[in-house]
Amino acid sequence: MSNSTAKQRLDQLIQEAASGASTPAPERDLWRGIEHSLARRQRRSGKWLNWVWASAACLVLAVGGVTFMGMHEPAATATGTPPAKALLAYLNAQHEQQREFVLTHYQTAGWNGESDFVAAEVEQIRASIQEVSAQLLEEPDNQALWQLLQWLYNKELELLESQFVVNDKLQQV
Structure with missing residues (x-):
């Protein structure tokens, strides 16, 4: 058009x-x-x-x-492991991973190294964790023991974190 x-x-x-x-x-x-x-x-x-x-x-x-x-x-899992034992193994493995992560992270960022006092305290906490774990296998329904185990996990991580020292002077200001 x-x-x-x-x-x-x-x-x-x-x-x-x-x-x-x-x-x-x-x-x-x-x-x-x-x-x-x-x-x-x-x-x-x-x-x-x-x-x-x-x-x-x-x-x-x-x-x-x-x-x-x-x-x-049934009360046992497919492998024949009681549920409390499986849960305890899982929690202990998870805590090990958390502890290794904290140690690895702080060593790369300025780990001061454990003092003798802290090393002794960490060993005492680890021994307590083993004792509470053994007791939980005998008494899996004891809620106070589960809470104590969690508290021990937290205290060990806090103790390890307390050894972290900032090396950079700018971060200290």
Whole structure:
């Protein structure tokens, strides 16, 4: 379309709109394309929604099955280890990892080294941890012993952290 014909067509549409004789209409019927697009979106979203519901149902069944099996499992785990012994082994291993992390971290950042007094205190705390662990194997339902073990873990870490000395004079200010 040339510039003059486009201008003439625009002028004609403006005059028709001003006179109210006719309303502008598209050159072809657009509703068929719109309906097709909406129907396609509904079909696509319906399949997706079905997959979501199916996944949610599987998840609920899996969690329910695991919970049901866990409730009816005997007091010993699959390896024959009592739950208290397994928990105690896990807690001791976790504390070892924490202690090694503290030692490694502080040695790289300015560890002063243990004094003889601190070394003796750490050994005493470790011996206490072993005694409490042995007692917990005999009395796994004793809540006070579990709390004492946690307190001993914390005290050992605090004692090790107390040996950290800042070497950088700017950090001391």
